[in-house]
């Protein structure tokens with residue numbers, strides 16, 4: 482299976498460790514995994530101009546690094562969203578990459594997963610709710626959600642849990 486992991490953290494710390502653990506586990510199970518650092522990419526917000534649904538015939542009017550993410554949306558069997566919690570939600574950078582799927586309607590993926598990192602014990606409700614609503618809307622199956630809070634971040638136990646999780650698709 483081809484898997485794209487969208488990393489929404491600007492740091493190579495907690496979320497990135499979760500993304501890498503997922504990659505390691507999934508590759509051990511024979512999957513092809515690419516981590517897309519959407520925070521390092523230049524991805525503007527959707528302009529709602531509807532060019533993509535008219536003259537653009539599925540292509541966004543904006544030429545930026547979203548082209549790379551759209552390619553991954555079109556060709557991946559599974560999408561993993563990995564993000565720190567910023568003010569009870571996903572980061573602005575990963576939200577832009579999620580919303581810009583608008584030009585093609587939805588990802589081709591049949592499965593998705595969510596990896597979330599936060600400082601405090603339970604700020605995940607908003608991000609999980611957004612993720613579940615998007616999956617319901619696009620008809621993509623939820624393969625699982627893993628969260629890490631405070632001390633759990635980068636802990637051996639949490640990274641081992643993610644590696645095991647990634648082997649089971």
Ligand SMILES: Cc1cc2nc3c(=O)[nH]c(=O)nc-3n(C[C@H](O)[C@H](O)[C@H](O)COP(=O)(O)O)c2cc1C
Nearest residue numbers: 490494495496565566567568569598599600601604
């Ligand atoms: C702008 C900003 C907003 C944050 N908002 C929250 C929050 O609402 N709840 C929380 O528990 N942690 C919050 N945090 C802490 C991060 O979610 C936490 O440190 C996380 O582990 C960072 O992941 P990273 O190491 O991948 O960047 C925030 C951090 C930043 C920088």
